[in-house]
Amino acid sequence: MSLFDGLEGLSDRKRRVLELAHEYMIPNRVETFAALGVPMVIGKREGYRIWDMDGHELLDFHLNGGTYNLGHRNPEALAALGEALKFWDVGNHHFPSEPRALLAEQLASLSPGALHYCVFTPSGAEANDVAIKSARHATGRRKIVSLDSGFHGNSGLSGAAGNDDAAAYFFSDYPEEFVKVPFNDAAAMEQALSGDDVAAVLMETIPATAGFVMPEDGYLQEVKELCARHGSLYIADEVQAGLARTGHLWAVEAWGVEPDILVTGKGLSAGLYPIGAALLSREVGSWLSEKGWGYVSTFGGSELGCVVASKSLEICARPETLRNAREISDYLASGLDELSSRHPFLKGVRRKGLVMGLEFDDTAGGMTMSSMLYKHGIWAMFAGFDPSVLQFKPGLLVDRPYCDIALERLDAALAEVEASR
Template sequence: MSHHHCSGGCTTQISLEEALTMGRDKVKELHTHYLNASLVTLLSLINFDTPFVSAQGVSVFDEQGREYLDFLGAYGALNLGHNHPEILAALQQVQTRPNLLQSSISAVSAALAHNLSHLAPGSLQRSFFCNSGAEAVEGALKLARIATGRTKFIYCHNSFHGKSFGALSVTGREKYQIPFRPLLSPAEGVPFGDLEALQAKLKQEDVAAFIVEPIQGEGGIIEPPKGYLASAKKLCSRYGSLFIADEVQTGIGRTGTFFACTAEDVEPDILCLAKSLGGGVMPMGAYLTTDKIWRQAYGTMEKALLHTSTFGGNTVACAAALKTIELILNQNLCQETKEKGSYLISQLNNLKKKYPLLKDVRGRGLMVGLEFQQPEKNAGKFSLKFTMNVVNKLAQEYMGSLVAGELFNKHRIITAYTLNNPNVIRIEPPLVVTYEQLDRLLAALESVLANHTGFLSMVGSGTKSIISRMSKIK
């Protein structure tokens, strides 16, 4: 370690080179001391604290060189997989360009905005670039207020739009909201898929925007009824409210079309993007809107700087995004995703017929949710094993995490449960996943389902302590 004297006296700094060769225990110790200690505990309970040392495509490797398959895909941020060589090469191509230079206009962001506009549904024309999905949502909410002159937002129950104040205010899960109230108001929730409830709110004509995910991600991979999104958009137009489509997780090919909206023939007024827009390498977000809304909001020189971002639209992030879009289109990954998705979903439905523990299979393209039965339903089999109420409650609530733990520890497959519904595991592999890799997932899942009494009996013994510790962390 090198010692540097600075104003704060002597500090001990760890160099990048030292960090890259650090052992597992040291990594864990530093995380526990300087980062999120409870998260470290939570991850180590299900052995999710393995440090991985390299990654390529769908594969990640631990220190022993063992391969794990990433079916979590960073919640939809790895549509092109880990460390895509052409994305890394794109970063090299711009490495001598100015990266952060606000007093100029960049060719790379210009090209990206042009390309997004030509891909996007309807008359979405103008882009604003930022660094994350939550920031894209914040920008969209502010745009809706200034463009309409109204203040109220409508969102859906069980939705997820981010954890910054504005995005959290329109996220339909109390668990994330309660500790931070009062939030941005007025903001009101309606049931996802319920047009009457939406119309009742909109017809007061005080709503700036309705924000909605085309498929709810954290809600447990929930698709709305057919025609819901298009009808919701018509209602918004009728009552002078803007329709914001949050495609942060569904965008960039994830559901089998470049945007999920296009499958439903929906033309949003504002569309939010992030996650895979950065090619799995850079933090990158954007919202798109129409020329008309943009002009209403920021169309004069005095209003041009009302919403800006220091890092938004930087050269490196835009280069990654430009190359990402090119690869998705050139490799026909939307169509491939549609085909792989229908293969995966039909195979999963076969497993569902064989194993009652698998309660439901949902999704579109490679955005798939598996919902598990709560073990209580089969009380006869397991009642002896679930003696403690707390164990029972948590096994119900965390069935998804128990299955995810089995997939990880026994089969080296990375998945995770959805934030708003811990009984649902999400399957969101990179779109470049092979059929052979999909078959490895299916075989692993079948093995877990076939032997589920085995891992549920763990709940009776060793997992008691784990689960009671989990209840304290919650």
């Protein structure tokens, strides 16, 4: 008797993948998705569509947190990688390299405020680690203040900084060094910084795993001012919110905040070659002039990754990409308003550009909709810290006909959920 016996239409090939993943990788995750009715093994993927190995077609509204902002296998990024493979490889991380140097310059020229240096990493989590270490060295302080609803990755420091139950589970939380405050609560932030002993505030500009709760007017500016007043640095984690999703290249720009450190990842890779980066002001990055081997990573800033990232960044920064993000946001918003007028289960929409969270009239509504939408041909994931919310992330380059199909499928899924309540 196999765990997957009850699942309909399972080919032998797909069953084997599920069984191998269950046996040799992460049983709990495989079981959880099977119980949710999402026994997905992604096969073909193209543009903003993915197909389960058994052929079930889905519009991708998860995009792996923005990794596929430009679509799966974006033709321009793919061509850049193909060209790069003829000459480059991972490179030797000790020496300067042309793709790495050019990408660093490109990032510096496109980043807000005084950000100047670029430290490349293989992941967003590790880029947050670099951000934390840089802030600690620059200030001579150890304490980090972050949000009780934040997520910054699963490495040591990034895990300790987020609301990451895995950190405590693995005895890798450091509560005396990592202080947590609620989002949108400037008074709590002021209190946390008042001892003048905090190296940095680390925040997602729009907390993703919390369900894209939007910053209230003036909140981010106030946090930045508090940091300046108390000698702490401001680290913007833009691994999800950055790279054009808000209709601005960086989400902080939408609120006029200039961080001391900005962290990027996911979409920078175009979903083709892993890369993350921490961008540091000259002051914060002063250690780079003193300690050339203070951070080294074999795969951080691999040459192939840098070529792809350079193309990804160029596409994200195009005026037409930013315009499309804003226009599609408005187009979807009117469709969602209309759906919400007919389906009271859809209670509200959180939105800044293409960063969207759908609120449902049930504490597990986001989870219910993840499962129902899977059946109706959309893959969108509930917010990990608030399962009443569904993260609804359209790609940067989607068009109106694609949105119309998505709204039709959403309509059908809402109707089926409401009929069953």
